[in-house]
Amino acid sequence: MRALRIGTVVFVLVTLQTTLLADLVLDKAHADIVLLLPIAVGIAHGRDDGAIVGFASGLALDFVVHGTPTGFFALGYTLVGYAVGMTQATVLRSAWWIPVFTALAGSVVGVLTLALLANVLGLSIGLNGHLTFVAAVVAITNAALVL
Numbered sequence: 113m114r115a116l117r118i119g120t121v122v123f124v125l126v127t128l129q130t131t132l133l134a135d136l137v138l139d140k141a142h143a144d145i146v147l148l149l150p151i152a153v154g155i156a157h158g159r160d161d162g163a164i165v166g167f168a169s170g171l172a173l174d175f176v177v178h179g180t181p182t183g184f185f186a187l188g189y190t191l192v193g194y195a196v197g198m199t200q201a202t203v204l205r206s207a208w209w210i211p212v213f214t215a216l217a218g219s220v221v222g223v224l225t226l227a228l229l230a231n232v233l234g235l236s237i238g239l240n241g242h243l244t245f246v247a248a249v250v251a252i253t254n255a256a257l258v259l
Contacts, residue, residue, distance in 0.1 A: 126169070128145060141249040143249065144254070146173050147189060150189045151218040153197075154195075154200060160194075162193030162197035166191070171186040180230075192225060195221060212255050218254075219247070219254040223251075
């Protein structure tokens, strides 16, 4: 039952990401709500579940997005879900802002991870000032949505 729930959420998020959010562009940057899923699962359920959901959601996005090798988003989202789950294991949830800050930092790490993977694979994504803007757009959107 849990896998069906997660599969449905992945399907909805990938559909929203590739249809609605693909048209909402701010200076060639748009939100990445699929990245928010492994972050949220890592916050709520820990590193193992965050990594598994990151792999599943990234692989679903890999099948839809063209221009990247299969497994690109799966690897990046798996690393982010695992890292967020690891950091949440050491943090006591005593304040409301801790998940918001974790989503903010996890989103920045996720964008940078994908950019580094792209450079390793020889894709044409540069590590420049625009990447900072993209990371800020993704981080602010995900921090607002994590609540």
